Amino acid sequence: MLKLIIPTIMLIPTTWFSSNKMIWINSTTHSLLISLITLPFLNHNNENSTTTSPNFFSDPLSSPLLMLTTWLLPLMIMASQHHLSKEMYTRKKLYITMLILLQLFLIMTFTATELMMFYIMFEATLIPTLIIITRWGNQPERLNAGLYFLFYTLFGSMPLLIALTYIHNSAGSLNLLLLPFWTQISPPLWSNTLLWMACMIAFMVKMPLYGLHLWLPKAHVEAPIAGSMVLAAILLKLGGYGMMRITIILNPPTTPMAYPFLILSLWGMIMTSSICLRQTDLKSLIAYSSVSHMALVIVAILIQTPWGFTGATTLMVAHGLTSSLLFCLANSNYERIHNRTMILARGLQMLLPLTATWWLLASLTNLALPPTINLIGELFVMMTAFSWSNITIIFTGLNMLITALYTLFMLTTTQRGTFTHHINNIKPTFTRENSLMLMHIIPLLLLSLNPKMTLGFFH
Amino acid sequence: MNPTTLFAIPMTLFSGTMLTMLSSHWLLIWAGLEMNMLALIPILMKKTNPRSTEATTKYFLTQTTASMLLMMAILINMTSSGQWTITNMDNPSATSLATLALIMKLGLSPFHFWIPEVTQGIPLTSGMILLTWQKLAPISIMFQLAPLLNPYIILTSTALSILVGGWGGLNQTQLRKIMAYSSISHMGWTTAILMYSPSTMILNLSIYILLTLTTFSMLTIYANHTISSLALLWNKNPLIALAISLTLLSLGGLPPLTGFLPKWIIIQEMMKNNSIITPLFMTIAALLNLYFYMRLIYSTTLTMLPTTNNIKTKWRFESTKQTLLLPTLLILSTFLLPLAPITPILN
Numbered sequence: 162m163l164k165l166i167i168p169t170i171m172l173i174p175t176t177w178f179s180s181n182k183m184i185w186i187n188s189t190t191h192s193l194l195i196s197l198i199t200l201p202f203l204n205h206n207n208e209n210s211t212t213t214s215p216n217f218f219s220d221p222l223s224s225p226l227l228m229l230t231t232w233l234l235p236l237m238i239m240a241s242q243h244h245l246s247k248e249m250y251t252r253k254k255l256y257i258t259m260l261i262l263l264q265l266f267l268i269m270t271f272t273a274t275e276l277m278m279f280y281i282m283f284e285a286t287l288i289p290t291l292i293i294i295t296r297w298g299n300q301p302e303r304l305n306a307g308l309y310f311l312f313y314t315l316f317g318s319m320p321l322l323i324a325l326t327y328i329h330n331s332a333g334s335l336n337l338l339l340l341p342f343w344t345q346i347s348p349p350l351w352s353n354t355l356l357w358m359a360c361m362i363a364f365m366v367k368m369p370l371y372g373l374h375l376w377l378p379k380a381h382v383e384a385p386i387a388g389s390m391v392l393a394a395i396l397l398k399l400g401g402y403g404m405m406r407i408t409i410i411l412n413p414p415t416t417p418m419a420y421p422f423l424i425l426s427l428w429g430m431i432m433t434s435s436i437c438l439r440q441t442d443l444k445s446l447i448a449y450s451s452v453s454h455m456a457l458v459i460v461a462i463l464i465q466t467p468w469g470f471t472g473a474t475t476l477m478v479a480h481g482l483t484s485s486l487l488f489c490l491a492n493s494n495y496e497r498i499h500n501r502t503m504i505l506a507r508g509l510q511m512l513l514p515l516t517a518t519w520w521l522l523a524s525l526t527n528l529a530l531p532p533t534i535n536l537i538g539e540l541f542v543m544m545t546a547f548s549w550s551n552i553t554i555i556f557t558g559l560n561m562l563i564t565a566l567y568t569l570f571m572l573t574t575t576q577r578g579t580f581t582h583h584i585n586n587i588k589p590t591f592t593r594e595n596s597l598m599l600m601h602i603i604p605l606l607l608l609s610l611n612p613k614m615t616l617g618f619f620h
Numbered sequence: 621m622n623p624t625t626l627f628a629i630p631m632t633l634f635s636g637t638m639l640t641m642l643s644s645h646w647l648l649i650w651a652g653l654e655m656n657m658l659a660l661i662p663i664l665m666k667k668t669n670p671r672s673t674e675a676t677t678k679y680f681l682t683q684t685t686a687s688m689l690l691m692m693a694i695l696i697n698m699t700s701s702g703q704w705t706i707t708n709m710d711n712p713s714a715t716s717l718a719t720l721a722l723i724m725k726l727g728l729s730p731f732h733f734w735i736p737e738v739t740q741g742i743p744l745t746s747g748m749i750l751l752t753w754q755k756l757a758p759i760s761i762m763f764q765l766a767p768l769l770n771p772y773i774i775l776t777s778t779a780l781s782i783l784v785g786g787w788g789g790l791n792q793t794q795l796r797k798i799m800a801y802s803s804i805s806h807m808g809w810t811t812a813i814l815m816y817s818p819s820t821m822i823l824n825l826s827i828y829i830l831l832t833l834t835t836f837s838m839l840t841i842y843a844n845h846t847i848s849s850l851a852l853l854w855n856k857n858p859l860i861a862l863a864i865s866l867t868l869l870s871l872g873g874l875p876p877l878t879g880f881l882p883k884w885i886i887i888q889e890m891m892k893n894n895s896i897i898t899p900l901f902m903t904i905a906a907l908l909n910l911y912f913y914m915r916l917i918y919s920t921t922l923t924m925l926p927t928t929n930n931i932k933t934k935w936r937f938e939s940t941k942q943t944l945l946l947p948t949l950l951i952l953s954t955f956l957l958p959l960a961p962i963t964p965i966l967n
Contacts, residue, residue, distance in 0.1 A: 266876075281957075284875040295922040304918060311914065312907065319903040322884070326891045326899075359900075 162217035162272050165231070168195050169268060172261045181250045185242055188257050189235045192264075196231035203228060203614045212338065217272040222470075225478045225615045226402055230267045230395050232604065233485065234260060237387035239597050240489055243496050244385060245297075256297060260387055263289040267395055271402065276325050276335040279406070280318070283363075283399060287314055290396065293388040294380055303383035309376040317366035317373070320359035327356065328410065340410050357414045360407050361422070367400030368455045370422060371429020381448035382501070386492040389444065393451050393488055394481035401455070401477050404462045405470060412465075419463040426463075427546075427556040430456040434563035438570060443491045443503045446571055447484060450527065453560065454480045460557075461542040464549045467619040472541025474617030479535040479605065483526045486601035490520055493594050494575065497587040503571065506587075508580030516590050517576050519598040524572040526605055528565040533609045537616075625662075632659035633753065640757040646694040646704045649761060650687065653725070656757055657683045663749060664742045675741025679750075682724060682734040689721035706761070709768050716770045718761075723773070725758040728811060729780035732804045736788070739800035744843065747796050748836035751803045752829045759810065759825050766818040774811055779898070781808030786908025793847050795839060798912060799832065802871060805909050809886060812902060817889045819966040824882035827956070831879060834867045834949040841939050851919045852933060865921045866954050872910035878956035885963050 172191055179187040202211060202224040210220030219227060237260050245253050263286060270282040287310075295307035329335045332343045366373045377397075381389050408415060433452040440446040454476065461473040491501070493516065498506050510517035529535040539561065546553035608615055636655030643649050657680070664676040697714040698704060709715055720731075727735040739747045762769065785805025792798045806828045813820045838860050844850050854861040870877035883906065887899045 281875040281880070284880075288869060288874060292922065295918065304923070307918075307922070308911075308914060312911070315907055315910070316904065319907070320900060322887060322903065323891070323896065323900050326888050327896060329888075330891055 162213050162219070162268075165195065165198055165227075165268055165272075166217075166265065168198070169261060169265045173258050176254050176257045176261065179254075184250065184253055184257065185238065188261075189238045192231070192234040192238060192261075196228070196235065199224070199228045199231045205614075210338070212274075215336075216274055216278065217269075218274050218338065219272055221616075221618050222405060222474060223271045223402065225474060225617070226395070226398055226481075227268065227271045229398070229478055229481050230264060230271065232600075233391060233394055233481075234264045236485070236489075236597055236600055237390050239593055239600075240390060240492065241385065241387045242593060243591075256293070256387075259289045259293050260391070263293075263391060267399075270399060274337050276337065276340075276406070277329070279337075279403070280322060280325055283403065284315075284318060286396065286399070287311060290388065290392065293391075294384045297385045297388070298383040299385070300383060302379065306376075306379035306383040310380040313366050313373065313376040314363070317363035321363035324356055324359035332410070337406060337409075343410060353414045354418060357411055357418045360411055361404065364400040364404040364407070365422065365459070367403070368397060368459055369400070369452060370459060371425050371432060371452065371456060374429070374433070374452050377452055378445050378448045381451070381488075382442065382444045386488060389488040389492070390485045393447070393484035397451060397455055398477045398481060401458050401462060401473060404459070405473065408462065408465060415463070415465060419465075423460055423463050423549075426456040426459040427553060429453075430460075430560045431556060431563065434560055434567060437567035438563065440567075441503060442501045443494065443571070443575070444488065444501050446503070446567065447487045447491060450487075450564070450567065451480070451484050453564065454484075457539060457542045457557070457560070460546055460553075464545050466545050466548065468541050468548075469545035471616045471619050472538050472545060474538075475534050475612060475615050476538030476542060478608070478615045479526070479533065479538050482601055482605050483523060483535060486519070486523045486598060486605075487527065489594075489597055489601065490516070490523055493590070498584060503574045505581065506584050507574060508576070508578045509584075510576040511580050512584070512587065513590050515595060516598075519595075519602065520572060520576050522602050522605075523598075524568045528568040529561065533605060534612045534615055537612055629659050629662055632656075633663070633749075637753065637757045641760040644706050644764075646697070646706055649706060650691055650694060653687055653690070653757055656754065657687070660750065660754065663746050664738070666743050666746055671741040672743075675738045678734050679738045682731070686721045686724035686731075689717055689724065693717035693721060706764055707768075709765065712770075715765070715768050716773060718765065719770045719773045722758045722762055722769075723777050723811075726755060726807050726811075727804060728777040728807050729784045729804065730777065732781065732784055732788075735804055736792075736797045736800040739796045739803075740794055742796075744796065744836060744840045744845075747799065748833065748840075751799060751836075752832050755803075755807065755825060755829070759821065762811070762814055763818045763821065766814055766821075769814065771815050774814055775898070778808045778812045779901070781805060781811075782902050782905045783908075786905050789912045790908065792912070795845055795847065795850070795916075798916070799835065802909060802913075803828075803832070805906070809883065809902065809906075812898075813886050813889045816893045816895075817966065820882075820885050820889050823885060823963070823966060827878060827882045827953075830949065831867060831871050831953045834946070834953045835864065835871065837943045837946050837949060838864050838867065840941050841943055843941075847916060847919050849934070850916060851923075853920055855933075856936060857939075861920050863950050865917045867950065868913040868917055870954050872913045873906055874910070876957050877954050878952070881957050881960055881963075884960070885966070 172188065175191055176184060176188050202219045205221045210218050212218045238257060241256065245256060266282050266285040270279055270286065273279040273282060291307050291311050294310065295303050325335060369377050381392055384392060430453050433449045437446050437449045440449065458473045458476050461469040494506050495501055526533045526535050529539045543557045546557055632655055636652045636659060639652030639655065640649050661676055661680060664679060665672055693714045696711055697709050700711040701708060724731040739750060781804050785801045785808060789798050789801030792801065810821050810824045841860060842853065842856060870879035873879045873883045890899045
């Protein structure tokens with residue numbers, strides 16, 4: 162794994178020592194090269210993981226997320242070029258350094274063997290994200306957004322620290338490769354309930370679960386484009402990944418304990434999708450749609466069947482790419498009219514037809530059109546939920562319907578209809594923006610052809 | 621100042637603490653504490669305004685009370701056991717009194733009221749010495765007395781200190797008071813594992829001293845006393861602004877910075893002794909501390925003038941203050957977490 166971590170650390174001196182006109186070129190190219198290194202990790206011949214060292218490993222669950230992380234860094238750097246163009250060179254380099262640090266911590270999170278290392282890196286991702294949101298966001302609300310983001314996550318992860326230390330003391334080790342062999346018959350005591358809650362709350366906040374999701378619209382909306390991309394694509398998946406890892410050891414209490422969270426997720430799916438129908442702010446709509454998709458992932462993980470885990474992994478990767486793409490599109494709107502209101506830039510299909518293609522493809526993947534991996538993920542989750550209880554089909558089916566509704570609402574509002582007169586002097590699409598969208602869409606379409614590598618453990 | 625005094629006062633300060641740390645006779649320990657306090661008085665009074673006088677008087681009164689309580693404990697011990705060795709203190713009233721006295725010396729709750737007011741009235745470098753060096757002597761006594769001290773008093777004051785340190789700092793704008801409440805909170809964490817593992821207490825104290833020295837060194841460069849003066853720091857010295865932010869994040873206990881290490885080890889040690897709910901509430905109360913550090917970080921680095929603040933700019937003078945070993949301190953206070961695997965030597 163060091164072949165991934167050391168080049169990522171070395172990206173930081175690359176950025177700082179580049180000449181001023183080569184900052185973007187150097188960082189984008191080298192981060193793309195680093196993402197090529199993660200490709201071999203996707204090759205899994207059997208269910209055993211690629212154990213590379215006592216500290217780092219990768220298995221069919223973490224390698225798609227790792228690939229997503231490293232793929233996203235060049236995209237983030239490409240997306241940030243415009244809004245940083247007027248900054249001083251030192252600040253540009255500082256911004257890119259924050260993104261690189263974030264990628265470093267994320268790589269170490271996804272490949273950690275010890276749960277304590279996972280925890281430390283999980284918390285470590287908060288600092289660069291906080292700096293990106295509060296320092297480079299655009300509105301004064303970003304200060305509150307940063308505080309909400311930091312404190313919601315920290316309130317959840319302090320009990321996780323306590324729970325991990327407790328498990329370390331009683332099991333002897335927190336190594337993920339050893340934990341599946343630690344069998345403990347846990348009687349239904351209050352303390353086991355509390356332990357379960359302590360382990361799961363951090364990931365519930367991160368995912369986010371419907372009742373604990375208040376930080377997400379704030380943080381996603383106020384963050385600059387790279388911040389929104391990484392938040393939606395990867396940081397939410399940290400919660401899902403953590404939940405999948407920690408449920409190995411939490412098994413007997415999970416069956417009764419998961420009920421309230423399952424109900425909350427099922428209801429929250431519908432609620433947040435319905436809120437999307439009433440949003441005026443484009444980024445806010447995409448943020449709430451993230452909550453809705455992640456609620457499906459929570460449902461899948463808590464039911465704990467093989468198809469559920471497969472669906473969760475697929476949905477995480479698919480949603481990562483789709484949400485990031487939608488944020489890039491929303492950002493291209495924002496950079497032209499400096500406003501996030503949807504109705505201010507309508508009828509863009511007339512003016513920017515290629516971007517309209519990207520909007521169409523993004524919307525189609527967001528509403529889980531066959532045969533994209535979004536559909537595979539959602540379908541697997543629906544089937545898992547149906548097997549758990551037949552009534553959930555009402556919720557998941559209604560959710561698919563409302564998702565389609567708001568996605569088409571977003572598409573038709575921004576693209577169709579007559580355009581407003583004040584936008585007839587916007588700049589045409591840059592090649593950089595087109596290649597950015599392309600680099601989001603191509604993995605999505607190619608994965609639809611061969612979803613095997615994102616199906617996680619049980620393909 | 622007279623060169624003799626300039627030498628004698630720090631020398632007395634140093635030798636007072638050394639005397640306390642190195643002796644095993646109660647009388648000499650007490651004498652060391654007194655030397656310490658008396659030598660600090662002129663350091664606190666560097667500026668002779670009424671504010672400093674009041675602060676110094678408050679310091680003197682509380683420390684004397686604590687010393688007298690300690691003397692009472694020593695005498696009770698003397699009359700009941702007939703000897704002056706520090707490690708043989710069997711009388712429960714002696715140990716309880718000694719616990720109370722040491723808590724008062726350190727500034728833990730419920731005897732914390734003097735710390736913000738004293739720290740506020742004195743110059744920044746004196747505050748630095750007050751909050752770092754002065755903790756060494758009482759902690760060394762507690763380290764030696766660890767199995768004998770009254771656990772109920774210790775745990776109560778720990779819990780109260782962490783809460784008071786968190787809540788008290790929320791309404792402050794003066795940096796010295798913020799550092800004072802941070803000191804109360806960190807001393808709470810330090811005494812938390814006194815009962816279980818005194819060597820971890822030394823780890824916590826040393827990292828706390830490291831972080832506080834770093835913070836104060838950076839604050840003295842431009843004599844920043846208020847949050848609003850920190851807001852202008854990025855203009856004069858952007859590197860120091862960034863460094864203050866990192867150090868404050870470390871003080872707040874965020875991974876992957878050094879400040880997380882003592883909290884992690886303390887939680888581990890407490891859990892090994894089956895204390896689970898206490899560390900949970902301690903860590904959540906430490907988030908209050910993090911909130912006011914975040915406020916400082918917001919005004920220092922994360923928001924940019926002149927878009928958000930209406931602050932009167934100050935004259936830009938050349939900074940003539942000496943900052944001893946600042947790069948070393950800075951690196952140590954942020955990047956020491958990967959050395960965590962050496963912590964088993966504490967056992």
